Amino acid sequence: MNDQEKGSLLTRGVVRLPEPLRLYRGGELQEVDVAYESWGNLTGGNLILLFTGLSPSAHAASSLVDRSQGWWEGMIGPDKPIDTRRWCVVCLNSLGSCFGSTGPASINPRSGEPYRLDFPALAVEDIARAGYAACQVLKLPRPRMVMGLSLGGMSALAFAAQFPEAVPNLAIISAAAHAWPFAIAIRSLQREAIRSDPAWECGYYAPGKAPVNGMRLARKIGMLSYRSPEEWRQRFGRSRVRQDTSRGVASFGIEFEVESYLEAHADRFVGRFDANSYLYLSHTMDLFDVAEHGNGDVIEVFRRLQTEQALIIGVASDLLFPPEQQRQLARWMRQAGIRVTCEILPNLQGHDSFLIDIERFGGVISGFLDGL
């Protein structure tokens, strides 16, 4: 590594891949962009590559180039659990997303129009491949650890399965080797909510004319799987935001606090995320199965990794990727000879706990990093 690479070369940017990207389910994608952001300086052996969940951008934390709060602000930074005085973190916006990386809302160079549903079938493997290719363009050294949250955990597994030499250590948080049917059902209904909105126009909605109602409902259905019934019970109970004042007249608007909470989440989401991106990324999570890389034998896949240590974190109240899936992942990795630290945390905030309980997740993650 030369001096230039040790400096703050990386901060934030978009990489254009020099070659077309061959896709896992066939075909290829031309002129692929991958957006990234980074924190800390490369000092050799200190690179952490971070793959995100379905909806976040690469802006995981604030920095000199973007002082706005990131989605993992409490986790990444000087003196934070992932201490950027020691570690250099590079976060990648997933291929198929709409925050700088190429996705369905990007311009198709062949037509000059947005891809929309002409965007090719996307796989989690492609998110990993695009990330790998971007790292090569950036001339990044071998990561010390590849890390992913939710969909990002799947991306990190797909990265390790396809580029085993690049993953000496692995951290998989609130993810799984594949999805179970309840999670598939919940995502399928979110996609149906979007596709049922006439404004979706079979995917060919005009920019600025997004299927807002479908996206709102999709986000709300998603929230059923991102948090937990017990959290909501303790937090909202049966509290109302509005008491029925129109005696005798039926009305079906927002009434309970939990409904108003879902409404607020929907408000924050629509306008920010592209509906087709949501369909593509959501669908990749249903289809992904790391066992495909070993003809159905997941232990064989993990045996081929060059990963020494893996950190696996799950949450007891996670409905989307329930804790049995992280235990399963840990068991399979151990059977393949990987040294695994598996923590199932008792949080009530469900799948989203990693965004909320920085103290508990941070403790586990920094402990693992200290041991590398």
Added chain:
Amino acid sequence: MNDQEKGSLLTRGVVRLPEPLRLYRGGELQEVDVAYESWGNLTGGNLILLFTGLSPSAHAASSLVDRSQGWWEGMIGPDKPIDTRRWCVVCLNSLGSCFGSTGPASINPRSGEPYRLDFPALAVEDIARAGYAACQVLKLPRPRMVMGLSLGGMSALAFAAQFPEAVPNLAIISAAAHAWPFAIAIRSLQREAIRSDPAWECGYYAPGKAPVNGMRLARKIGMLSYRSPEEWRQRFGRSRVRQDTSRGVASFGIEFEVESYLEAHADRFVGRFDANSYLYLSHTMDLFDVAEHGNGDVIEVFRRLQTEQALIIGVASDLLFPPEQQRQLARWMRQAGIRVTCEILPNLQGHDSFLIDIERFGGVISGFLDGL
């Protein structure tokens, strides 16, 4: 009771209430019909009054007048767990439903048009009151037991709270004293799915032009709460009904077995149930709180009952009314001096278990009936 009442007077019919029904949330309803069906003969002290869940009709079991299978066919009949050689069962179609009882799809006598959203605000208490009034028209004796499943369990509680002298024994199955926020959220999203369908026309869809897409999605969202993740995992795993054959081309149709299963449930539901009825009945479940009958003091409500024995059944995997709610109900009733049998069954089929595992539920119910 005279000889006529001992015979098979009851079988199936619709009762027109002689008086307008005063409604719990204000106003009144004119010319109210209540549909019912019955099995077995009244012999004195052997009447069981049955309130149903949100979507079934009063046709709980086949009989001489309707030989088609009922929704609780295995439970009610000669030599079945609720043995109609001993018991006379009367099942009531809920007020607000669309299977013979007055509801939003019924003709408003004032306008000659269907009520639609001019149907007044409906409460679980009104379902109970309409049922009580219908029993009076039918000159039914005091029930030996009032029984309810899901929404019907709430109706039975509302019946007991409003007519304590009429409920010497009570059976509450897969229900609760009120809904918790996760259940409210799931129902709220079902209603949003219907209301977001442009075909809903703000409630004023023409007969035969129902908001089919919204109803389909609503039913599928409902299924997330009627069964359990573990059942689906064991039953469907990651099995596909269709393998992706169009390499490289994105598609978002039915692919996994769990999606096809939801599709089949949606198919069976639409066309059969009125969308506005669904909105009204679903909403009553969110609003109901038995504690309202004691100014917020649920034990006070139960103390005023004249109920000797109560049977409470819940299911460990129920997401809609989780077992802690049945335990809570049992605790509150015991504190009020009621003799309670509370069984939490280990079924994996979630909230709907009572429709499926007739053997286990039947054993508990017939055991309770034997002890009356």
